[in-house]
Amino acid sequence: MLPEILPRPAPITLDEFRARRRSLMASLPADSAVLLPGASLVTRSRDSEYPFRQDSDFHYLTGFPEPDALLLLLPGREEGESVLFCQDRNPLMEAWTGIRLGADGAVREHGVDQAFENAERDERLAALLDGRRTLFLPLADGEAMALADEVRSELAARVRHGARPPEALADVSPLLHEARLIKSEAELALLRHAAEISARAHRRAMHTARPGLAEYQLQAELEHEFRWQGGSGPAYASIVGSGANACVLHYIENRDALGDGELVLIDAGAEFDLYAGDITRTFPVSGRFSDAQRALYEVVLAVQERAVAAVRPGVTLAAVHEGVVRGLTEGLIGLGLLEGEVQARIDDESYRRFYLHSTSHWLGLDVHDVGGYRRDGEPRPLVPGMVLTVEPGLYVPAEDDIPEAFRGIGIRIEDDVAVTADGHEVLTAGVPKRVDEIEALMRKA
Numbered sequence: 001m002l003p004e005i006l007p008r009p010a011p012i013t014l015d016e017f018r019a020r021r022r023s024l025m026a027s028l029p030a031d032s033a034v035l036l037p038g039a040s041l042v043t044r045s046r047d048s049e050y051p052f053r054q055d056s057d058f059h060y061l062t063g064f065p066e067p068d069a070l071l072l073l074l075p076g077r078e079e080g081e082s083v084l085f086c087q088d089r090n091p092l093m094e095a096w097t098g099i100r101l102g103a104d105g106a107v108r109e110h111g112v113d114q115a116f117e118n119a120e121r122d123e124r125l126a127a128l129l130d131g132r133r134t135l136f137l138p139l140a141d142g143e144a145m146a147l148a149d150e151v152r153s154e155l156a157a158r159v160r161h162g163a164r165p166p167e168a169l170a171d172v173s174p175l176l177h178e179a180r181l182i183k184s185e186a187e188l189a190l191l192r193h194a195a196e197i198s199a200r201a202h203r204r205a206m207h208t209a210r211p212g213l214a215e216y217q218l219q220a221e222l223e224h225e226f227r228w229q230g231g232s233g234p235a236y237a238s239i240v241g242s243g244a245n246a247c248v249l250h251y252i253e254n255r256d257a258l259g260d261g262e263l264v265l266i267d268a269g270a271e272f273d274l275y276a277g278d279i280t281r282t283f284p285v286s287g288r289f290s291d292a293q294r295a296l297y298e299v300v301l302a303v304q305e306r307a308v309a310a311v312r313p314g315v316t317l318a319a320v321h322e323g324v325v326r327g328l329t330e331g332l333i334g335l336g337l338l339e340g341e342v343q344a345r346i347d348d349e350s351y352r353r354f355y356l357h358s359t360s361h362w363l364g365l366d367v368h369d370v371g372g373y374r375r376d377g378e379p380r381p382l383v384p385g386m387v388l389t390v391e392p393g394l395y396v397p398a399e400d401d402i403p404e405a406f407r408g409i410g411i412r413i414e415d416d417v418a419v420t421a422d423g424h425e426v427l428t429a430g431v432p433k434r435v436d437e438i439e440a441l442m443r444k445a
Contacts, residue, residue: 006196006229009189011273014111016186017063020179021082024061025075027175031133034073034172037143041067051232056365057138057176059274064110066101068118070147072128080113083128088117126154131164136172145169174372180364181371182385188418190275191363191387192427194231195416197270198277199430201225205240206438207445209285211260215240218266219254226270235276236367239267242285246410247395249357258285263293265410269367276367278389279428280414287442289435292405299331300394301433304413307359307390311417311424316379317388321359324392328355336403337396354394363387363416386419387427 024034038058041049052067062071062084070085077083089102106115116124129135129151137144148169155165183191201222208221218240226233241251242258246265258264262285269277282297284290289297307324329351332338337354338345345351362369364387374380382388393412396402416427432438 003228006193006200008230009193010186012063012186012190014063016184017061018082018111021061021073023179024172024175025073025081028075028136029134031131032075032170033129033132033135033166034071035129035135035137035144035147036061036071036073036172037141037147038062038064038069038071039067040143053232054274056274056370057173057180060176060180060365062110062112064101064106064112069106070118070121071112072125074128074132082112082114084110084112084115085118085121085125086115088119126151126163129166130155132166134168134170135166136170136175138173139169139171140173173370177370178372180369181362182383183364183387183418184385187275187364188385188387190273191277191416191418194235194270194272194275194277195279195427196430197226197229197231197272198268198279199428200229201268201270202266202279202281202431203441205266206281206283206432206441209258209264209283209442210445211258211285213258215242215245215254215256215258215264218258218264219268222266222268229270229272231270231272232274233271235269235271235278239265239280241265241410244398244408244410246282246412247397247408248410249395260286261290263289263409263411265412267412267414274365276363276365276369277428278363278367278414278416279431280391280393280412281431281433281438282411282413283438283442287445288439290405292403293409293411294435295335296331296394296396296406296409297411297435299328299335300392300411300413301435303327303331303392304390304415304433307392308415308417308424308426311382311388311390311419313383313419313421314381316381317358317360317373318379320390324359325351325355328392328394332394335406337406354396355392356395357391357393359392360388360390363389382419384419384421388417388419389414390417391415 039055044050072083084106087100103115152165155163204221205218219238237252240254242264243262245251265282267280329345362371391414395410396406398408418425
């Protein structure tokens, strides 16, 4: 009997993509334009490429799935305010790499006002931007900047004939990233689905784990579930760190054997329709925590549950992090890994020997999603529609001054949390994190 396949949520509608473009244009000064390139294929080796993944900002405004596309937004243009350039229709290339939508398909299937194939781009681009006073583009994007320079140079050469090149360049990224920070109901549905797929994958890894398997075999179980459920694969490089490997925050080699009596830390999430899941769980390879493992794990779990409970409108991520630091420091002192008063160990940052990272990051089209964490120099309050992670951890070095039972233990527990009008929603509740729940699930295997 084949494993269950989850029903797919509805995709983002064309109306929502149109509304996003209109909202961005409404925020621009008069006589402005937006120039935004999509992503290109990246060579993996000789004549093979990495699987294509569209630029997140470009996807947010268009949903267009092909490489080498370019979006112009031209507020007030009578012939159409959204113009897309895309790959040329080419029967020979399409026989090798798949059907291209072409200009007609871009208008029909993605709702832009007008589209041209890339063969016409050099001829049309400068004319479309003639007379636009400010050109908004991602200033950190080399391709966008090169296109802007070409357009301005071409129009400057025709000033005597009435051409008017853009007078200023401005960064469109902050405007887009503020918009992306607040998720729509359709986006939340996609994030819930990515989280559910990710949770199923983590449960599958817990069922599979046993001494003697390799970390990469658990990775295979995770990523099989991602693909089986219709995801494009992992949203980021899957981390499967057993034993002391769990103390390496971005360990991705995943090549060592799972040892009897060790813990394994898995930080992995599915990508679905470009939206990311991001879960971390830590569990015993043999199915039962040792006394020392349980004691350290319970400290992290209690802190993580309190931090999740604190998420609600008006709270800041800085406040959540401060609570996590205090709770972990108290736990470290209680276990004898630190000495002295809690506030003194926070002030001298000695807790950072065991906890090196922040507690949260935004989540969305990117696993470390965009949007500012501060406003006017102060931590920004949470509002409904934000989605974030809560992921405290402790990482104990294998050093001589550490009690032997704790050496080389790394523990992180991470959930995805959406801010709601009256509190929060845990998107990743489908995978256990309490000790008795984890041990019971693994006993069933």
